[in-house]
Amino acid sequence: MTHDVVVIGSGVGGLVAALLLRARGLSVLVLEAGERCGGKANVEVVDGVEFDTGPSVLTLPRIFEAVFAELGESFAERVQLVRPEPAFRYSFPSGAELDVHHELERTLDSVEAVFGTAARGEFSNYLADAARIWDAAGPHFVFGPAPDFGGMLLGGLGKLRAALSIDAFRSLQSAIEARVRSPELRMLLERYATYNGSDVRRAPATLGCIAHVELALGGYGVRGGMYELVRALVALAKERGVEFECGARVEGITIRAGRVSGVRLSADRHIAASHVVANADVAHVFGELLPAPQRLQGPAQSAPSMSAYNAVYRVPRQRPRPAHAVVFPTDYLEEFADIFDRERAPRQPAVYVCAQEIAHHRVGWETEEVLFVMANAPAKQTADRADARALGELVKSRLVERRLLAADAEPVWRRNPSDLARAFPGSRGSLYGPASNDMGAAFRRAPNELRKIPGLFLASGSAHPGGGLPLVAQSGRQAAESLLRSRGLA
Secondary structure (H helix, E strand, O other): OOEEEEEEOOEHHHHHHHHHHHHOOOOEEEEEOOOOOEOOOOEEEEOOEEEEOOOOOEEOHHHHHHHHHHOOOOHHHHOOEEOOOOOEEEEOOOOOEEEEOOOHHHHHHHHHHHHOHHHHHHHHHHHHHHHHHHHHHHHHHOOOOOOOHHHHHHOOHHHHHHHHOOOOOOEHHHHHHHHOOOHHHHHHHHHHHHHHOOOOOOOEHHHHHHHHHHHOOOEEEEOOOOHHHHHHHHHHHHHOOOEEEEOOOEEEEEEEOOEEEEEEEOOOEEEEEEEEEEOOOHHHHHHHHOOHHHOOOOOOOOOEOOEEEEEEEEEEOOOOOOOEEEEOOOOOHHHHHHHHHOOOOOOOOOEEEEEHHHHHOOOOOOOEEEEEEEEEEOOOOOOOHHHHHHHHHHHHHHHHHOOOOOOOOOEEEEEOHHHHHHHOOOOOOOOOOEOOOOOOHHHHOEOOEOOOOOOEEEOOOOEOOOOOHHHHHHHHHHHHHHHHHHOOOO
16 A cells, blocks of 8 residues: 555654644554654553653643644643642752742742842843743744755845844853853753753853743643653544554665655565655664665764663652752763763763652552653763663762662663664664754754655654754654645645
């Protein structure tokens, strides 16, 4: 049987693309190599308890609201958001602790209570600038087609103003240090570079807008777990007639007469399709899935984005406990130097903890709950397992010091960069595709439509507009819109 569209991969970007294409009457088949949909937004089960192993916070839910609304559905009826209080608790080497809330004014009150009136003013001013950057950058770098540097400069006064107002010519670290004196608040703001796996010392100050997105627009949980978002997308897609096949690994994209003609599966099976949406790492698509004569060079990049060491601990239920906690090391900038300069696991890792019962109202074991733990690590195709084990021990010791874990606690699940590299071909273990470590990174991301290969479209964290749940959803939307335009259905 011939399909109008085959989607390779069932991550969030692929699911959004499939939904929007099916809504316009196209026949869509989603092929997933794994046993379940979701890509990096996935789950594991231990002793009957399911827990999330991917993203822990949902920002920009309006992107998903718009997708559901386009289909005549209510996002709020399908996915219930959670706003735990406090939203985050940050612990600093000075001994200070700061609670961050869903309402920005409450967060500013918290900053003032811990660090003083001057710190509140500096933090507020920084976030006001971050909001202005978001307003200028969002239409061009998130909600529009893949940007072109020349087009931005030559596209009229509006685009020129936007290009000049996004603070792209200095580093995020420089911008933070110029506005904020508190070393603790600097750490908090520097951490937002890691939201797309970048180096705060090199990433453009434009990325400061991520702080505005989470702190002012809101970071949410999903009732029942983040995977409920995937389940909602899959359920709606099946209701609308999208076909799914799991355990179907695509070995190649086939080309006939210069354009896409379908995909070839590992079982020597060919599925014909006039269009393919690749919800896979761009390097995998360009270097392995395309036939040798049509293979492309991936976008130039200075480094892949960060990877991570992850673990899940089964711990006695404890209240009160913050939904999300971050424990900072003495010298946070050394983490970035270890990862990007020395290409090794950080010797002083910042540690993130998500209490999934509180963050997402997930149900744990009878007397115990799930603690999801994460520390940043370099992306390596063959990460040193001893390095990963050492990082795991460092993470555990930090949490024991902070009394977030007992000394005899052992993880019930863990994952390192090598595991990610094997699970997601072409990723080299990175979580977010290419890092945004210079002002030109956004212009080098692969576009959603590959004009050199008619019929091939990209929807993933390594394509435009980048990594993270809302951006991969937007990548799926823009791939779908490009495909529809190519068929005269826009």
